[in-house]
Amino acid sequence: MDLNDTPDQAAYREHVRGWLQQNRQHAPDTRGRGDEEAAVEAHRGWQRRLAEAGFVGVTWPAEHGGQGRGPLEQVIVNQEIARAGVPGILDTIGVGMLGPTLIAHGSDEQKQRYLGPMLHADEVWCQLFSEPAAGSDLAGIQARAKREDDGGWRISGQKVWTTNAQFAAYGLLLARTDPDVSKHRGLTMFVVPMDGEGVTIRPLRQISGEPEFNEVFFDDVRLEPGSEVGAVNGGWGVALTTLMFERLTIGAGSEGLGYSGERFARAIASDPVAAADPEVRQRLGALATELLALRFTGYRLLTALSRGQIPGPEAGLGKVTAVNAAIEAGDLIADVIGPEALDSDSEWSYLISFLPGLKSAGGTEEILRNTVGERVLGLPPEPRLDKGIPFSELRAKERQEVGA
Amino acid sequence: MDLNDTPDQAAYREHVRGWLQQNRQHAPDTRGRGDEEAAVEAHRGWQRRLAEAGFVGVTWPAEHGGQGRGPLEQVIVNQEIARAGVPGILDTIGVGMLGPTLIAHGSDEQKQRYLGPMLHADEVWCQLFSEPAAGSDLAGIQARAKREDDGGWRISGQKVWTTNAQFAAYGLLLARTDPDVSKHRGLTMFVVPMDGEGVTIRPLRQISGEPEFNEVFFDDVRLEPGSEVGAVNGGWGVALTTLMFERLTIGAGSEGLGYSGERFARAIASDPVAAADPEVRQRLGALATELLALRFTGYRLLTALSRGQIPGPEAGLGKVTAVNAAIEAGDLIADVIGPEALDSDSEWSYLISFLPGLKSAGGTEEILRNTVGERVLGLPPEPRLDKGIPFSELRAKERQEVGA
């Protein structure tokens, strides 16, 4: 067991730290909630500066503008950014998940055109997979793409839970191109310009009232020929690549949510009566144990990544641990502080409101447990009633059952 | 809301109480653990005495030796017996569940022959439904009954979780009489003499080491013609009657398990440090709340029964509440007392050992929640892969899947 840097890593850390010290005055202040547009522009400039220094896409291959380094170097960059108290990059979704998907499945032209501006935040990206009726069952996507005579496409449908859509230049969109085959087989992935005619973006407010996500509506939106990523009707495989990178992001960045025993202990420590109360301590100890486990599971995961191993679906259990421990923490702190903790000015009110939404973001706990049970423990799957049935028939059957 | 007796009920209570006062010196001492056979004989005599006084089968129709009274009068008898600190009847399963099943489905001859000796404990009964591979899925019964030329039967198979088998005179046995129809349709209910040739009874010890149940093996056991209860191949309907009476017994007698907040509070109160500890109090308060709810849910149930209503499967949730609260209590008390609570002499050691078995006795929590979800909340059932398939094919399919 060794949590120290190798000499190479230590040198790299020194380099990053030095650069941040010299450049931190350019970092935007993300705490204020003023003009969103100006804040995005400032954040964009900061990512650009980081990219120029080589701190964006650290693990991307050099031929695509990355640094060709390992995941531990990416972690070093993240750690030093956190240590310096400056914001990270603006487009974590593009750089972390969508760019790698394009690298894996995109055409040479697409890589040429999109990857550079993505790294520099000249063009921010968003992920257009989930739909109101295709969340847990992602392959149930209904957004339609119809081929035009010239090889272009027309897109209609609705996407939801889209982060950054309001200022994204492009989106990676999963749509149904053939409803007459079974549901995983008739999907295709596309690059979609977010300023296209017929694209409507609506903010979606969460419990707290904050617009964390967007809904995006596509009304007969025209895509040029060559917008598809990977093969036509091969979209499910492309989507799985994205989801694997999503898992890596979530797994390795489990502390990115800002939930730690230390943080919650500070809130309790400020109330000496609570800090001496056995019941409060028992609850704090239990949830802090979960969060400590999460931290060191993250180090195990990083070690595996640095050895070139791909973490399995069990990495997703980290989110379960994080969210449930944070719910316990919010509960405990509200029990200690009382109604004041729920006041809209309180950080705890925000935390408490944020968690129910986070619980289903990126897949519900139930779906994750199914996947882990089947793919990691090898338990048999549930009977599937939708296997091999053409998508169009499946929908008709559902409508009939609900009507009945 | 009224927890008081009506004048009639008060008079009946007075009558029961008076009788018990005069007769309590005949009650056996059940606390000692000496000679089991002698203890059973003493207990048998006590039930006979109670029966002669009219306190057994209170709700049975008068024509079958009962009192034709309502469920509240049965409760009054139970309460007064508990108050007097004397044991209840020996054959709660026969009188509570199997006798009522015979009354509902048995032939006149059967009623004539069996009900009287059952009430008087001259013949104790046991229930032979569950099998090693037919617990949750009771209709998966494999014990076979084959018809003889004279209309008699030959029984082979194994039953399990059989209370009182070691001193029972008769059992009510569910067996498969036609394996070539779907699994609910080929079952028949039988009366089986427990001293028949080929019947082997083996005690089954629980975690604590106590033999709470038995296994019963049938090796080509001969039954006389007319041993079937209800129609041949109509056994599932007969079994449902028994299970309904079981539900009544469990629902109305939820406190019969002896779990109460008061009892657990006494254990805590004897340790003043624990009694003042906020964490201990929080846990005690939470579990005592569950047990109080159980008590008053029982009164609601009794009220419904006394109005002639049949409680639904939700009554079974009382067992879930009781068992889980008792598990919490055992945990708490062992945390307070420490390893000594687990010493084999401790009542808590017995409680802690008893609960895991109780959790699945009479149906697992999972099966109950399925039933309640479907029949009370109206949620759709899970897909059933065993519907309409002949039992024999089903078994072959299972063997194949496990082999694969």
Next chain:
Amino acid sequence: MNFELSDEQVFLREAARGALGRVNTVAAAREALEGGALPDLWPTAIQAGWTGLLISEDHGGAGLGALDAMLVLAEAGRVLAGIPLLGHLPATALLDRAGFSPESLGQLADGTIRAAYVPARPGDDRDPAWTAEPASGKRRAPAPTVVRDGELATVTGHVAWVPDAPGADLLVVVGVDEDGTPVAVAVGERADGVRVEATTAYDATRSLGHVTFDGAQGRALELDDEGLRSAWFLAQGLLAAEGLGAVEEALERSVTYAKERFTFGRAIGSYQAVKHALTEVLRRQENTRSLLYYAGWAYDDAPGEFPLAASALRVAAGGALDFAARELISVHGGIGATWEHDAPLWFRRAQLSRRLLGGTAESADRVAGELLTSAAGTPA
């Protein structure tokens, strides 16, 4: 034994449901979060006779019991209605019991005067001191001090997060005299030295006030210890009753959606994870209902058990509503956690309610305390 609602009680409940069904209180709950005005349901309460529920018939009230009051509040809770009965009813119970002026009782009964109970928590087996709600933190505040001069009383102190205090005409505050003996005092809202700072937190349907008495004068009520204690537990029971109604509605909505929403070719309600969670809501709901009946019965027939019963009820209701509200969101998936959806309104109700009036954790502690006190007198 008859442990069910009477026909009159069923009628009272149905009438309440009908009366409250005429206003879209759920929509109002969301609008109020963004500053919208809540519908004024006090006229509804007056018309239905709820204002005089706990005032004896001699004084113009309905002379009903705690159970009836809880049934009405359950219906209010079902639709997240903000009716200031949680403050008014315990206050009127104290005033009626103390034989307050008949004229005032009449006006309280007909709703011309609205009262609010400014609560103090009775001491327990660990600490006999009566305490008040603090503005923040785990340490409870001292109950206001009362200096008596015959019928007159001067009150000084601070009680935070008082339900329905803003806009009440009469405050019925429980404090302690120099010996620590509890005293209830009726203080007019306009009396010198009274300040009510209106506030709210998280659940905009819940009107709260931080109440300060700075030598405010009022009339001491002649009440025994048990009377004063019962007001605290009555308030616990009423708050819990609101929770039960909210659970019922949350369960209905969850079940409806679980039948309609399909995933992987099946209605989500057919999956065990959903089905078992919803039966857990049902289990908690029915346990809460049983304890509500228990508390209602004990208030009249076994007052010595009322603290235990009401506290257990509060524990069960608080847990049930938290569980049901989270499940309501969870069944709906991501959309259930958005501002436009109704589910978060139940979540807000659940989170605030279980922190009011000492919080459900205090009630669990009280259940233990009551049982431990009894147990200490019983051989093990």
Next chain:
Amino acid sequence: MNFELSDEQVFLREAARGALGRVNTVAAAREALEGGALPDLWPTAIQAGWTGLLISEDHGGAGLGALDAMLVLAEAGRVLAGIPLLGHLPATALLDRAGFSPESLGQLADGTIRAAYVPARPGDDRDPAWTAEPASGKRRAPAPTVVRDGELATVTGHVAWVPDAPGADLLVVVGVDEDGTPVAVAVGERADGVRVEATTAYDATRSLGHVTFDGAQGRALELDDEGLRSAWFLAQGLLAAEGLGAVEEALERSVTYAKERFTFGRAIGSYQAVKHALTEVLRRQENTRSLLYYAGWAYDDAPGEFPLAASALRVAAGGALDFAARELISVHGGIGATWEHDAPLWFRRAQLSRRLLGGTAESADRVAGELLTSAAGTPA
């Protein structure tokens, strides 16, 4: 960063699994409940070199770390083996750290002498006093008192439920001097005034002793406060490690059965209720493993964090094993709760283990205490 086992550690673990696989320890665990003798695994421990694991190479030991020791105990826990290492290892760590006589260390390393650690719990942020395990009840007992006279020390006091005390040759007891300062003393088992009452509870594989010192004389060990504290937390970590191994085996057995057992035409492992519960076992198991690595790392590289790490590990392992053992029974249905089945042996192990050495609840309190102490020095 490299947060995984080294090749040597993997080898150590595999070798342990191999060595312990030669005896049917699970069957022995059941037989011991009815008075059967447990297999003597001390020779196995000697042969494998586990007796000298925490003794430096200079003194004839293996000079390995806490992580290695925990890996061995995890393998013992997996098969419910009763090897008296839980007592021996913390004792030898103290003796080695104190530079005890080389000759004795050599004999301890080669297993000729077996030691047992008679623990005292270090004080915390709420109460600085060192305390001992009481025979019964929530109030902790005072740690034994030690009167020093140079190297000689006289010990008086009582410590209950001491793992592996019966049959140990040398007791390493932690007590306090007249100032409350902790002192460790090595006392021969045959010294005057030493009494070890062998006992056991619920899990027959766990040898326990109530140890009484009545003016017993021994040799005081020169150790600083941190050294004395670390023994307590090392014992916590070792006990937790046993738990992790038991969880792993319980999960494997549960999964195997869930694939084989059919109900309603499907393997029970295909039902969400079973599948989700077993993934919960996995989640807890992996969390425990991560904390085991953390504790192992902290013991050597961040001793200031070791109390936090070992306590968190204990909390996670205790909860995981209780959950896994109940699930092992539950997956098997009624048969899983019978005497003849192996599942109850895991249940017994779980129930006793989490009440030893202060209990897991004490560890959770300690996690909180460590974090609160750090937090008090950090701005919020």
